Structures are given as C-alpha cells and as structure tokens.
Amino acid sequence: MNTPLIEKTCGFADSQSVAAKLAALSHPARIEILRHLSASRSCCCREVVDHLDLAQSTVSQHLKILVDAGLVRYEPDRQRSRYQVDSDALADVSASLAELVTSCCSGR
Template sequence: MRTQEIAGRLAALSHPARLAILEYLSGNDGCACRDVVDCLPLAQSTVSQHLKVLLEAGLITHERHMPRSTYRLNREALRSVSLQLNSLVDQCCSVSCCGSGKT
C-alpha cells in the first residue's frame, strides 16, 4: 500500500464518530444511512459526511438499491491498514533501530 493511501485511511480512522460507524457496520451485513443514524447520537447530515469520508478512504463500500443505499465494511481494506501499521511498528521497533527491541 502506498504511503499516501495508508495516511488517508489512518486520517479517516482518526475521528471517534467514524470509528463508531465502522464498529456498527462490522456487526451488520450492510446498513442504510438511516440505520446508522438510529443507533448513534448524530444527525443524519453528520453521519452522511462521515460515511463519505470513510467511502473516499476505501474503508467502506456503497451500493445503490433504490429506494435505499447500503453501506458495508471493507474488511480487506481494514486488514491491509492493520498489516501496514504492524509492519511499520515492527520496523521502527526492531533491535537495530531501537537498540533493545522492547516497546
């Protein structure tokens, strides 16, 4: 994964509301914006904006099925972020880098 891509995904993960949305989506196999609004103490416009950020970062997917749209967690994208972040931490905390190898 490119540095810019992972930075964008980490930026999208940096807001508590977006983390709450991802957590909600992780327990469901697709939800409408209204479903997310009903479970979180956020206005519909706020949820829509956060969904847009998550979608642009590739962390969720969106399918239009009239009359409603469905959002789903992109588990592969989240897995990729996790692997990249773990790799970065491993590189930064290796014995040759930190001296002791302890965090």
C-alpha cells in the same frame, strides 16, 4: 500487499498514504460506524443515524469519508443505501500500521 516495491531511498511517499488511511479512522464516530456496520450485516444510512445520535447529514458525511478512503463499500439500493465494511481494505490499513511499527521497533 500495498507496498509497491521499495520507495526511492526510504519510504517517504508511503508516509502520506499511511497517514491518509489512518486519518479516516481517527474519529470516534467513524470507528463507531465501522463497528456498527460490521455488527449488522445490512446497513443503510438511517440505521446508523438511529444508532449514533448524530444528524443525518453528519452521518452521511462520515460515511462518505469512509467510502472515499476505501474502507467501506457503497451500493445504492432503491432509495436506500447499502454500506458494508471492506474487510480486506481494513486489514490492509492495519497491516500498514503494523509494518510501520515493526520498522520503527527493528532498530530498538
């Protein structure tokens, strides 16, 4: 899991990390990219560009954001790039949000 133990009093530092993860997901283009990556096994940048109707540089930026957030794995392959969804990381984010939600709903 990603919850280290229990933070000082509550979980303040955690808010930061959860927010950062969610920020990477809070753009329609990036969600669309994730969907496309998971649909087609192999994915180079060009493929996403064709699918998405955005400039190549823009797509590259979004991919970088996803990679930096640890949600997508990157592997250079010849002159192409190989992008692949990191399912585990993605599941982690979902779990973090779920955890936040349940903790918010516990004292309902």
